[in-house]
Amino acid sequence: MKATVIVDALTPADAPRCAELEQILFPGDDPWSARAFLDALAWRHPYLAARSAGGAPIGTARSAGGAPISTARSAGGAPISTAREGDLLVGYAGIGFVAGPPDAEAEVHTIGVDPAFQGRGIGRALLRGLLAIADEAHATVFLEVRTDNDVARGLYESEGFAVVGLRRRYYRPSGADAHTMRRDAR
Numbered sequence: 001m002k003a004t005v006i007v008d009a010l011t012p013a014d015a016p017r018c019a020e021l022e023q024i025l026f027p028g029d030d031p032w033s034a035r036a037f038l039d040a041l042a043w044r045h046p047y048l049a050a051r052s053a054g055g056a057p058i059g060t061a062r063s064a065g066g067a068p069i070s071t072a073r074s075a076g077g078a079p080i081s082t083a084r085e086g087d088l089l090v091g092y093a094g095i096g097f098v099a100g101p102p103d104a105e106a107e108v109h110t111i112g113v114d115p116a117f118q119g120r121g122i123g124r125a126l127l128r129g130l131l132a133i134a135d136e137a138h139a140t141v142f143l144e145v146r147t148d149n150d151v152a153r154g155l156y157e158s159e160g161f162a163v164v165g166l167r168r169r170y171y172r173p174s175g176a177d178a179h180t181m182r183r184d185a186r
């Protein structure tokens, strides 16, 4: 069975599923609760969702070679909602602005993809969605990534980020170190 993945705006109704994925993806690094996602949305931070259209059960999406991904955005750049009942949330990502123009700065808060859907371009599509939002504001973008997370780091480097710092014991309770990465404003 084929599954099309769309990227659109995360909504409060997605918060429990995000928390469920956080438990799977970040077990030792203080996974976010549904409340944390609701708070981020209440602050109007831009958060995106990747949905397997038609609600394909986990594991039945298109096999290697990648799910076709379309990004639903209006001409003005704001995500438009095309989600339908039965769609399955398979990924999420969020960014926050910490400074406005003329020296706009944004921080990637989180990005995660359901393990059953990883390696199909969904993480990159979500990241590009966040970066498009940052670029509209010509913002410099920062993020933290575990020093042992080669997959995520490779993804970030391929999208223009470079390591600019090291934060020891950044993650709790694991105590893992983080690299700070930066992507110049565009």
Ligand SMILES: CC(C)(COP(=O)(O)OP(=O)(O)OC[C@H]1O[C@@H](n2cnc3c(N)ncnc32)[C@H](O)[C@@H]1OP(=O)(O)O)[C@@H](O)C(=O)NCCC(=O)NCCS
Residues within 6 Å of the ligand: 025, 111, 112, 113, 114, 117, 118, 119, 120, 121, 122, 123, 124, 125, 144, 145, 146, 149, 151, 152, 154, 155
């Ligand atoms: C990091 C993460 C979001 C990437 O999402 P994804 O949908 O699997 O990534 P994509 O399929 O878009 O692949 C992006 C790049 O990551 C790398 N990558 C993906 N899967 C990989 C794997 N199994 N092995 C090595 N590299 C891999 C590749 O460089 C790939 O680019 P390419 O396919 O053009 O070569 C996802 O792995 C994830 O949720 N990981 C756990 C949570 C996490 O670590 N989040 C980041 C916290 S900073």
